[in-house]
Amino acid sequence: xxxxxxxxxxxxxxxxxxxxxxxxxxxxxxxxxxxxxxxxxxxxxxxxxxxxxxxxxxxxxxxxxxxxxxxxxxxxxxxxxxxxxxxxxxxxxx
Amino acid sequence: xxxxxxxxxxxxxxxxxxxxxxxxxxxxxxxxxxxxxxxxxxxxxxxxxxxxxxxxxxxxxxxxxxxxxxxxxxxxxxxxxxxxxxxxxxxxxxxxxxxxxxxxxxxxxxxxxxxxxxxxxxxxxxxxxxxxxxxxxxxxxxxxxxxxxxxxxxxxxxxxxxxxxxxxxxxxxxxxxxxxxxxxxxxxxxxxxxxxxxxxxxxxxxxxxxxxxxxxxxxxxxxxxxxxxxxxxxxxxxxxxxxxxxxxxxxxxxxxxxxxxxxxxxxxxxxxxxxxxxxxxxxxxxxxxxxxxxxxxxxxxxxxxxxxxxxxxxxxxxxxxxxxxxxxxxxxxxxxxxxxxxxxxxxxxxxxxxxxxxxxxxxxxx
Numbered sequence: 001x002x003x004x005x006x007x008x009x010x011x012x013x014x015x016x017x018x019x020x021x022x023x024x025x026x027x028x029x030x031x032x033x034x035x036x037x038x039x040x041x042x043x044x045x046x047x048x049x050x051x052x053x054x055x056x057x058x059x060x061x062x063x064x065x066x067x068x069x070x071x072x073x074x075x076x077x078x079x080x081x082x083x084x085x086x087x088x089x090x091x092x093x094x
Numbered sequence: 095x096x097x098x099x100x101x102x103x104x105x106x107x108x109x110x111x112x113x114x115x116x117x118x119x120x121x122x123x124x125x126x127x128x129x130x131x132x133x134x135x136x137x138x139x140x141x142x143x144x145x146x147x148x149x150x151x152x153x154x155x156x157x158x159x160x161x162x163x164x165x166x167x168x169x170x171x172x173x174x175x176x177x178x179x180x181x182x183x184x185x186x187x188x189x190x191x192x193x194x195x196x197x198x199x200x201x202x203x204x205x206x207x208x209x210x211x212x213x214x215x216x217x218x219x220x221x222x223x224x225x226x227x228x229x230x231x232x233x234x235x236x237x238x239x240x241x242x243x244x245x246x247x248x249x250x251x252x253x254x255x256x257x258x259x260x261x262x263x264x265x266x267x268x269x270x271x272x273x274x275x276x277x278x279x280x281x282x283x284x285x286x287x288x289x290x291x292x293x294x295x296x297x298x299x300x301x302x303x304x305x306x307x308x309x310x311x312x313x314x315x316x317x318x319x320x321x322x323x324x325x326x327x328x329x330x331x332x333x334x335x336x337x338x339x340x341x342x343x344x345x346x347x348x349x350x351x352x353x354x355x356x357x358x359x360x361x362x363x364x365x366x367x368x369x370x371x372x373x374x375x376x377x378x379x380x381x382x383x384x385x386x387x388x389x390x391x392x393x394x395x396x397x398x399x400x401x402x403x404x405x406x407x408x409x410x411x412x413x414x415x416x417x418x419x420x421x422x423x424x425x426x427x428x429x430x431x432x433x434x435x436x437x438x439x440x441x442x443x444x445x446x447x448x449x450x451x452x453x454x455x456x457x458x459x460x
Contacts, residue, residue, distance in 0.1 A: 001301060001369050004431040025274055025292075026256035028299035029426065049428040050222065052256035066257070067429035068222055070422030071376075071436055074429075084429060085223075 008047040009065040014038055016061035023053035023062060135243055140173040143201035145194055153191050157308055159315040165190045166214035171238040172197075175204030179245040182286075184275075185231065186252065187212040187220050192279075199282040206244065210234050221258030228263045235268045250275045250290070253297060301425045306365045309423040313361040317416055324412070325353040332458045352391055356409040359387040360416025365423070376427070377439035380417020384410035400457050407450030411443045418443075 010031070019037035029046040032039050032053065039061070041047075051066025067084050068074075077084040145153075156165045169188050174197055183206040186196045193209060200207075210230050212220035220226035231249075235241070251259060253274040261272035276285050276296035285292060328349045333341030364371060364383045371379040388409040392402040418439055421427040 001426055002374065003427050004374050004434060007430040007434050008428055009430055022261065025297065026253060028254060028277060028297065030294075030298060046426070047428060048426050049430060050257045052221075052254075055258070055260050056256050056262070058260075058262035065429065068422065069424075069427035069429045069432045071418045071432050072422050074432060074436060 002045055003048070003069075005045050008044055008049060009063075010041065010044060010047045010049065010053075011063045012039060012041050013061045013063070016059045018059055018061075020058070022056045022058070026052040026056050028052070134239070135179075138171055138173050138206075138243070140175075141197050141207070143174050143197050143203075145198050149190075149194050153194060156191055158311045164214065167193045167209055169209045169211035169234065171240065171243065172207040172209065173204075174200045174207060175202075177204040177206050179243070181205050181244065182250055182290075183208055183240065183244060183248070184250045184282075185210065185255070187215065187217045187226055189214050189216045189220075192216050195279040196282070199279040202283075203286060206240075208234060208238065208240065208249070217252045218254040218257070221255045224258050226255050227258040228260050228267075231259060231264055232267045235270060241269070247271055248273055252279075253277045253292075254299065299425045301368075303366065305425070306368060306423075309420075310362055310365050313365065313416070313420060313423065314357075317357060317361050317419075321353055321357045321412075325350050328353065328454065331455055334459070348395060352405050352409065353412070355387050355391055356384060356412035357416065359384045359409065360413035361420075363387070364413065364417040365420050368420075368424075375418075375431075375435040375439070376421050376424070377414045377418040377435055377443070380414040381410050383417065384413025387413065400453065404450050404454045404457060407446045407453070411446035411450065414439060414446075415443045 012032075017039050019034060019039060021034050021039070023032045023039050024034055028050065029043065029048060031041060031043045031047045033042045034040070047064070048069055049064050049066045051064055054062040054064050054066065070084070074084045152161075152165065156162050167188050167190050181204050184196060184200070185208045186192055188209050188211055193207075196207060210220075210226055211234075212225045212230075215223070215225060217226055231251075235249075241247075247269050248271050249264075250273050254277055256274055259272065261274070264270060264272050273290065274292070275290075276282060276292055277299050278296070281296045285296065329341065329346050332345060332349060333339045360380045360383070364376070364380045367383065368379065371382055373379055373382065385406070388406040391397075391409065392405055395401075397405065418436065421432045421435075
């Protein structure tokens, strides 16, 4: 299953990458692969912008505008004037 | 005195044992302290790795939103089996369903379970919100005195918590190295037997028919009241005449059934049929399924062109909207993608719904 094409905000700075492979480990959609001791984005459209790779990159080589890909959360955010928020503590969604 | 392993001397005092290594006192072992640690370790609550009937019933009910806001376990440290200072530490959320999955997966093993306070929310969602985060993990490591409970310095975290946890920060702050385990708790026995190696397939998040099926009840529960409201309003409008209110039972049932079919199309059929419905955007998927349902509905009631138009507009718009909401439950939609589809879908859904409503009012009152 793949979502919309060419919308993802994920970028990788190869200069900063040391090839530790952490992004390959944490990505739940196999977006990254290691090749010649550097990480590479091999499957950008599979990215769901969860942000796990960027959070766990100790070298700040990855950038992504992460957030919940959830329409109810986005509507919620607009209504409350905040960013997209599931407001799960209210038990509304996930 | 040479003791081997780089330990050259052991100096005993009344309560303390000093180990002198290479002329540096590097370890001060307090005999009294170690007794308290041992006692503390024994006081830690042991949990069963077999789920009781009430755990299973609770797990089923919570999928249907019963007590969902309060299905929690107390954060802190727990034991499964008979762990010692070398046993692994598994970190998890305090949503009871998640905790139950983990302890059941650890059946036959001895380990520590460190439960973070995620306000009763599952690992992935809590990580996205930051409650399953670096700060909370660091604080729980400190408050549970984990470094006294175990001798090693490794934590096993669910891979999906990586959204909220910065492994390098945790290590910097606490000395504990984070090892991201499998996505699914069901892979934990294989992961342990595999010498804590995670295979590529354990790293991928799936979205199987079963995964989708267990998420459907929540969609149905959340949409239920709005759907009932829509049905109520339509029934009210349909019965208003210049002479007063009157509506045949058959007609009310027909309206109720139409709205109910739209509800099922968006919140049940589309999620279940997700990979087989054409188009990538969820609102389009919901529209397609809604259109099929509308055709079946219109032809089974042999509706006039006027009414056929009303019900096609109403069913497709409601189904499309509900299906779009399933992006929140799905495991592969991105924020950028959802925003993009919403920008197009919401105006169209609104226009279709309002247009359907207007024609419905006009056709009822003529």
